[in-house]
Structures are given as C-alpha cells and as structure tokens.
Amino acid sequence: MNNDISLSKRIIGALSYLSILFLPVIFPLIVWIVAGSDNPWVKRQAKLAFWTQIFPLLYIIFCFLFISVAAWHSMIANLGAFSGILLTFALLIALILYIYNIAMSVKVLLGRE
Numbered sequence: 001m002n003n004d005i006s007l008s009k010r011i012i013g014a015l016s017y018l019s020i021l022f023l024p025v026i027f028p029l030i031v032w033i034v035a036g037s038d039n040p041w042v043k044r045q046a047k048l049a050f051w052t053q054i055f056p057l058l059y060i061i062f063c064f065l066f067i068s069v070a071a072w073h074s075m076i077a078n079l080g081a082f083s084g085i086l087l088t089f090a091l092l093i094a095l096i097l098y099i100y101n102i103a104m105s106v107k108v109l110l111g112r113e
Contacts, residue, residue, distance in 0.1 A: 005041055010109055013045035017052075017105035020098060024053045045108060052101055056094035063090055 005013075012031060019027035031046035063086045070076045107113045 005111060009039065009042050010111055012042050013113075014105040014109035016042075016046040016049035017101045017108060019049065020053055020101040025050060025057070028053060045113070049101065049104070052097050052104075056090060056097060059093060060087070060090050063087060 012035075016028040016031050028046045028050035032043055032050055035043040035046060037043075063083070067079065067083045067086065070082070071079055076082050104113065
C-alpha cells in the first residue's frame with residue numbers, strides 16, 4: 001500500500017481513471033499537464049488513464065484507414081467480414097479498457113496502486 005500518498009492525490013488519480021464516465025481523454029490530459037513535475041505519482045496515474053482511454057479511438061481510426069485503403073485497392077475479397085471482425089475487436093478492446101479504468105479508479109482510491 002502507498003500510505004505516503006495523500007487522500008487528495010489519490011482522489012485526483014482515481015478521477016483520472018473514472019473520467020471515462022464523464023470526460024474521457026480530456027480530464028486525464030488536463031491533470032497530466034497541470035500535475036507537472038511536483039506530483040510524479042499523480043502525473044503517472046493521469047498518463048496511464050489518458051493512454052488507456054485514447055487507445056480504442058486510435059485503434060478505430062487505424063481500422064477505418066486500413067479498411068478504406070483495402071476497399072480503394074480491392075485488396076481483400078471479403079472486406080465486409082474483415083471490417084466486421086476488426087470493428088468487433090475494437091469494441092472488445094474498448095469494453096476491456098472501460099472495465100480496467102473503473103477497476104483502476106477503485107484501486108487507486110483505496111491506495112493499492
């Protein structure tokens with residue numbers, strides 16, 4: 001347990017993860033920028049929350065770009081099935097990271113991270 005981390009820092013760290021419910025990506029980014037070098041623990045938690053919240057978006061953008069290029073060049077015969085698989089995988093990643101963010105917010109708030 002991190003007993004040396006104050007309750008206010010733990011709350012800010014937990015809100016960075018829990019912001020997936022109210023301000024995904026924006027709140028952790030603000031905390032990451034504002035925390036600066038004087039709060040390395042809060043900065044680390046905000047950075048992890050930011051990347052776990054933005055990764056599904058980056059993956060979906062990559063999928064759409066790949067599907068667009070593949071459709072433009074007629075590279076894949078069953079493009080509909082392949083794009084369905086890619087986007088289903090994107091939904092699965094988003095769901096897993098959603099649950100991860102909520103679990104990490106509880107873990108940070110309890111002081112176990």
